[in-house]
Amino acid sequence: MLxxxxxxxxxxxxxxxxxxxxxxVVYPFIFSLVPVGLYxxxxxxxxxxxxxxxxxxxxxxxxxxxxxLSLLRxxxxxxxxxxxLVIIISTPLDIKNRSLLVVLFGMSxxxxxxxxxxxxxxILILGIILLYISEKxxxxxxxxxxxxxxxxxxxxxxxxxxxxxxxxxxxxxxSKLEHQPMVSEKLEKYRSMERTSVISSSFIVLLLVFLLxxxxxxxxxxxxxxxxxxxxxxxxxxxxFMDPNATQGLNxxxxxxxxxxxxxxxxxxxxSELFIxxxxxxxxxxxxxxxxxxxxxxISIATFLVLVGGVVVPFFSSQMNxxxxxxxxxxxxxxxxxxxxxxxxxxxKSIFRVNISRETLFKVVAIFFILLLFFDTGLVYQALDNxxxxxxxxxxxxxxxxxxxxEVSGGYWLRDNGYNQTVYADKYRSSVLxxxxxxxxxxxxxxxxxxxxxxxxxTQNLIKGQILVYSMAGSNIxxxxxxxxxxxxxxxxxxxxxxxxxxxYSEVITW
Numbered sequence: 001m002l003x004x005x006x007x008x009x010x011x012x013x014x015x016x017x018x019x020x021x022x023x024x025v026v027y028p029f030i031f032s033l034v035p036v037g038l039y040x041x042x043x044x045x046x047x048x049x050x051x052x053x054x055x056x057x058x059x060x061x062x063x064x065x066x067x068x069l070s071l072l073r074x075x076x077x078x079x080x081x082x083x084x085l086v087i088i089i090s091t092p093l094d095i096k097n098r099s100l101l102v103v104l105f106g107m108s109x110x111x112x113x114x115x116x117x118x119x120x121x122x123i124l125i126l127g128i129i130l131l132y133i134s135e136k137x138x139x140x141x142x143x144x145x146x147x148x149x150x151x152x153x154x155x156x157x158x159x160x161x162x163x164x165x166x167x168x169x170x171x172x173x174x175s176k177l178e179h180q181p182m183v184s185e186k187l188e189k190y191r192s193m194e195r196t197s198v199i200s201s202s203f204i205v206l207l208l209v210f211l212l213x214x215x216x217x218x219x220x221x222x223x224x225x226x227x228x229x230x231x232x233x234x235x236x237x238x239x240x241f242m243d244p245n246a247t248q249g250l251n252x253x254x255x256x257x258x259x260x261x262x263x264x265x266x267x268x269x270x271x272s273e274l275f276i277x278x279x280x281x282x283x284x285x286x287x288x289x290x291x292x293x294x295x296x297x298x299i300s301i302a303t304f305l306v307l308v309g310g311v312v313v314p315f316f317s318s319q320m321n322x323x324x325x326x327x328x329x330x331x332x333x334x335x336x337x338x339x340x341x342x343x344x345x346x347x348x349k350s351i352f353r354v355n356i357s358r359e360t361l362f363k364v365v366a367i368f369f370i371l372l373l374f375f376d377t378g379l380v381y382q383a384l385d386n387x388x389x390x391x392x393x394x395x396x397x398x399x400x401x402x403x404x405x406x407e408v409s410g411g412y413w414l415r416d417n418g419y420n421q422t423v424y425a426d427k428y429r430s431s432v433l434x435x436x437x438x439x440x441x442x443x444x445x446x447x448x449x450x451x452x453x454x455x456x457x458x459t460q461n462l463i464k465g466q467i468l469v470y471s472m473a474g475s476n477i478x479x480x481x482x483x484x485x486x487x488x489x490x491x492x493x494x495x496x497x498x499x500x501x502x503x504x505y506s507e508v509i510t511w
Contacts, residue, residue: 003076003112023072031068031075034331035059037082042335044089045292049362050342053369054335057272060373063327074324077113080105081120081331088198089293095198102198103206110211114223115320117211119306119328124204126302131199131295199295230319237314246314249322253311261385265375272337272372273307275344279336280304282343290339296332303332341365399460399468403432406501407458411436413497414454414504421506422453426467427481429458444469446489454496455489455505462503 011022035055042051058064068075083105087098110117215224240246244254253270257263282288283297292300307329310317317325330337345361348354374380378391389395392402407429414423415437423439424430433439433456442449449455461467470481490505497504 003073027072027075030079034078034082037086041085041089046290046335050338053338053365057337057369058330058334060376061327062376063323073113074116077109077116080108088295098198106207107210110214122306123299123302126305127199127298128201128204130298130301197295233315240314242312248318249311252322259385259388268372275337275340276333278343279340288339300332303329338365401428401431404459406499409499410502410504422450423456424449424453425456427470429456442469451507457503459501
């Protein structure tokens with residue numbers, strides 16, 4: 001992808017600080033512009049406080065400051081997505097300039113990150129359909145359809161006329177049919193809507209053609225083949241609709257956590273998703289009280305549908321990982337969480353007839369987000385459940401995909417002296433070694449490990465005397481995850497390398 005293969009060397013040629021520091025400093029700085037752009041987008045359509053709380057809700061998600069730091073391509077693509085949103089709400093700009101910029105940024109997403117590009121295409125296609133439906137006034141069309149059907153049936157028409165004589169329905173029927181707009185007028189209304197909208201059928205077709213052309217004629221069509229495999233995998237497993245074993249998002253919702261605190265943490269996330277749903281419902285009913293752009297409303301509803309698809313459609317959310325899909329959705333849906341909370345609090349206030357100011361309601365929303373932040377950063381677990389920490393920053397003994405110089409030296413020794421034999425390590429150590437040499441994870445059943453292979457133990461393995469093994473099934477769902485003693489797998493092997501922080505075992509001594 002050009003967001004890494006081309007952009008990184010170009011930045012290095014200007015800054016001249018080395019690619020490592022480009023990826024550690026410059027890319028995170030680029031990504032830090034995403035919340036700034038979102039604040040501008042939200043502020044234009046809501047109030048200052050709602051915009052601030054929405055951005056705060058976006059950045060406190062653990063995906064923002066954990067997973068995303070290693071996803072350089074998606075960092076650039078998300079900035080381009082924010083710029084697309086900025087152009088959509090920038091109505092003072094000339095429509096030609098807006099169209100040119102949104103095409104430029106849309107194509108930049110395609111060449112930056114194929115996963116986000118695919119999600120964006122789904123959202124845009126759903127969005128243009130929703131825009132078209134909204135222009136046709138579906139409720140009025142539904143009423144006209146049934147009135148026309150009743151009119152064609154003389155018996156039903158007579159019965160309806162006499163039964164509704166006093167309600168005046170017959171007069172309404174005649175009036176509706178006489179003033180029903182012609183097809184040509186509807187088409188002209190739709191064309192005029194497209195002339196003033198950035199999201200148009202021409203824009204979507206252009207992006208779709210560019211996406212297919214780019215992914216087919218680059219990298220030997222590897223990305224296009226991956227997209228086809230994803231689509232085929234989803235289509236072939238539609239019979240597993242809402243099956244927790246096939247739908248990663250639904251599995252996360254239904255899975256029982258190991259401790260009460262983790263269950264409470266899960267309920268905080270489920271609560272935020274409920275508030276987003278309430279915010280979308282308020283938008284549909286026209287009770288949100290905000291000034292959302294018409295196109296932004298359409299893509300908001302489309303994004304919510306994609307989010308729902310991640311919970312009910314088999315093998316959909318797991319293609320990008322559910323946490324990342326939720327993170328991407330919040331780029332558009334974050335303000336609806338705040339709007340939904342305010343809407344619910346106002347309903348409760350009217351039910352219980354409590355006189356609470358709007359400032360107090362904002363404080364309640366802020367407290368909810370702060371509590372979620374404490375859970376996501378691991379502060380709650382560090383203070384109340386030290387046996388199950390979740391933060392590498394707050395607990396140095398927490399096992400995590402991290403490495404030290406001893407483990408790196410062991411990896412280099414294997415690379416130079418491994419004689420091309422298979423290397424096994426546990427879950428976290430294998431991800432570290434993978435950047436040095438090919439490495440496989442130790443399977444749950446140790447008898448599946450090849451005899452002609454090396455076993456690598458890192459510093460945490462030596463300190464705890466355990467290795468982390470796990471198995472996955474269905475839609476990237478972890479079925480078993482546990483720490484086990486490595487003695488069974490090491491009983492017929494010799495220690496061939498030991499530097500005090502990493503050990504390497506082999507069945508045959510190689511020197």
